[in-house]
Amino acid sequence: MQCLYDRLIMTTIEGNLQQLRRRMAAACVQAGRDVHAVTLLAVSKTFGADAVAEALAAGQHAFGENYVQEGVDKILALRVSHPGSAIEWHCIGPLQSNKTRLVAEHFDWVQSVDRLKIAQRLSEQRPAGAAPLQVCLQVNVDGGPTKSGVTPAELPALAVAVTQLPSLKLRGLMCIPEPAPDFEAQRAVFLQAKALFDDLNVRGFGLDTLSMGMSDDLDAAVAAGSTMLRVGRAIFGSRAART
Ligand SMILES: *Cc1c(COP(=O)(O)O)cnc(C)c1O
Helix, strand or coil, rough: CHHHHHHHHHHHHHHHHHHHHHHHHHHHHHHCHHHHHEEEHHHHHHHHHHHHHHHHHHCCEEEEEEHHHHHHHHHHHHHHHHCCCEEEECCCCCCHHHHHHHHHHCEEEEECCCHHHHHHHHHCCCCCCCCCEEEEEEECCCCCCCCECCCCCCCCHHHHHHHHCCCCEEEEEEECCCCCCHHHHHHHHHHHHHHHHHHHHCCCCCCEECCCCCCHHHHHHHHCCCCCEEECHHHHHCCCHCC
16 A cells, blocks of 8 residues: 555656656647757756656756855765766856866766866866766856856867867866746757857868756757756746745
């Protein structure tokens, strides 16, 4: 009985993930894209290791963290509570020089690289024998003044320099546009990122990851060619309500 009961009760996170996967599939169909062309990064910032474990149980294996120490705490907690689970951890928050070592030692991906000095430190600090750190360059597509990210003009030179670092593997671009009022306005900004991505690939970079789209604008991001959505609230709920 207990077993049957457990299977009938779906957690909120599991239900949210199912709903989100349907929304992603619908966005792909609408855009005429393969539903497998877009992957999901669950952004677990501010939520505990228990929330990550729930999402993991619901089949989600890639997680994004903004705050380095908080992320490392969760990485270590999940390693103890779920040994052998293949979890992929992405650092997606602003990076300061004094945090690069922790990132290089514990994360699988960094999506927020926007200057060479940070990239060099990450490469130097990646432990010997570890797989290369998978990197996206964060690009400031809409010129938001307070936003981190390399400018489109400086992007090609940074991409060239990063591909020369031995312990990094350049995978693509990440962007966080300012909130836009509607689907078309969102899509227009995402298309600028897609154009930068395509331009680098014309130059031979072989990038496969265009990380863009969050809870409020993921449909427009899929329409513009995103290959990875970074979603927090639509999976884990409102962050403000929890704190
Ligand atoms: C918080 C955050 C997200 C997720 O945003 P939601 O609106 O919660 O989906 C995605 N990317 C970055 C870089 C973030 O900081």
